[in-house]
Amino acid sequence: MPVALCTMSHSPLMGRNDPAQTVIDDVDTAFENARTFIAHFAPDLVVMFAPDHYNGVYYDLMPPFCIGAAAQSVGDYGTEAGPLDVDRDAAYTVAREVLSSGVDVAFSERMHVDHGFAQALQLLVGSITAVPTVPIFINSVAEPLGPVSRVRLLGEAVGRAAANLDKRVLFVGSGGLSHDPPVPQFATAPAEVKEKLIDGRNPTEAERNAREKRVIDAGRDFAAGVATIAPLNPQWDRTLLDVLASGYLEQVDSWTNESFVEQAGHSSHEVRTWIAAYAAMSVAGKYRVTSTFYREIPEWIAGFGITTAVSIDE
Template sequence: MTAAAVGLSHSPLIGKNDPAPDVLARVNQAVDKARAFVHAYDPELVVLYAPDHYNGFFYKEMPPFCLATEAHAVGDFGSRAGALSVDTAAAKALAQGVLDAGVDLTISSRMTVDHGFAQPLEVLFGGIDRVPVVPVFINGVATPLGPVSRVRALGTALGRAAAGLDKRVLFLASGGLSHDPPVPVLDGAPPRVADALIEGHPPTPEQRAKGEERVVQAGRDYAAGSTAMIPINPVWDNRLLDHLERGELTEFDSWTVEGMAKEGGGSAHEVRTWIAAYASLAAASGSYEMNSRFYEAIPAWIAGFAVTTAKGQ
């Protein structure tokens, strides 16, 4: 097999709170380069690592990670709703390979995903049903969170399992780098909010619209500097990208849950998807080369935004 990887930040505020035209042009150029890379590679299977934002996973059962044999998207923040083209046979084979490697893994036969999964598929492939995919949820929001070393172990085991598929596999990571958006927290939440975070009651269209407008307004406030959210941290973000580029994946084993949140904000744990994807690429290929790298701090999107491409050697 051959293997490649793409890291692509997502944001629910894209198209709603866009940055200055010159910044947006640089982002679009980087995304175009990643899209061309994917088109030239022509993957037969995409293993998509992404988080959730309390649309599919709730505290009633909150796994550290979960692999889907079937999945559908809710269509939040203007992303596409509907079924993903999950390669069920490949998903089952990868799941068994991960379990055989001694890494505990939850399986979902009907996963619900949100813009974290939908956006990269739409951006790179033009839709959520255009390419065979194996969705892998990695918790990056709901505490308590496990050590990063287990995420690397997951990516390594899945990459080794993928090497046995005899396919061109693209490992795709979806997640912001440093960012601290207004995500609800269970500890200390009012009873109504706590119940929603635990039970996962689907919001009405009116409730979803109201919640999304709050996020949009938070982005405007953040860009204007009138907020208490933790600032974007380009130094921390580029340290992460440096380790990924150099293949220094074991460096992440010393990163702590508390330290990541302090330096990168409450949702900085979405970088776990990047670590898993690059661990998969390293395990499937033995070594890799990052051939494009883009980074920009974008307050309007409340995110350190990055795009990378890499190919196994």
């Protein structure tokens, strides 16, 4: 069965701190093209890699990776809340293959996910229940992180599992590219924030609003050039897009986690989701990137990219 790929940046600042209308129009067109691509491919299953931002997964038990056999969206930033339409059988099959490969992935019968999953599903397929999904969490914010080579191996193992599902599988990666939104860091957080990073599920409405306001304010300051967060790095982003399109994904193995932070900001680790998706795609043979959108969008605190790809031997 054929496989296809769509990777995209997400940003909950979309619609909350918008750039010029021409930029929005360009992004809308790119998403429209991605939706057309996906509709044409007609996936039976979405296998989706996405991060979390201390809305669903916390330091009480922080896995590097987790496959969900069932998942709940927390509905942060006005995204759709409630259960995703998870294909449990496919999730178990994928988990078995990944574990057999020696990648020690966590597994959940009630994974909690945030805008990293929900916004992408809503933008690409319309809702969190539109297409059966296997959600795969990739820790992209909570230190310590393993080497990015492990993410590539995770992606390959997922790709092998997908090949045995007898389904048209769309691999999705959600996150990145270069960006440094004000996500708290455990090491430097004050005690009360530390506690929220360990066990912050079900925040009060006031707590959620305060968190979201902090990020929205940061977006406003960043676009005005007065924020203290790291700049976007379009050159780094373009290099990453080139590496992913080249098919020679082992190149990322030499990229240290420190280099991601130094060159592209703390949340650039979210491109782990793109690396995993492309690695999964690579298992089916050579692939061709069929569309690439890229634009720096400081208002959304994102080097903002959208790509689609198909197998060449399809």
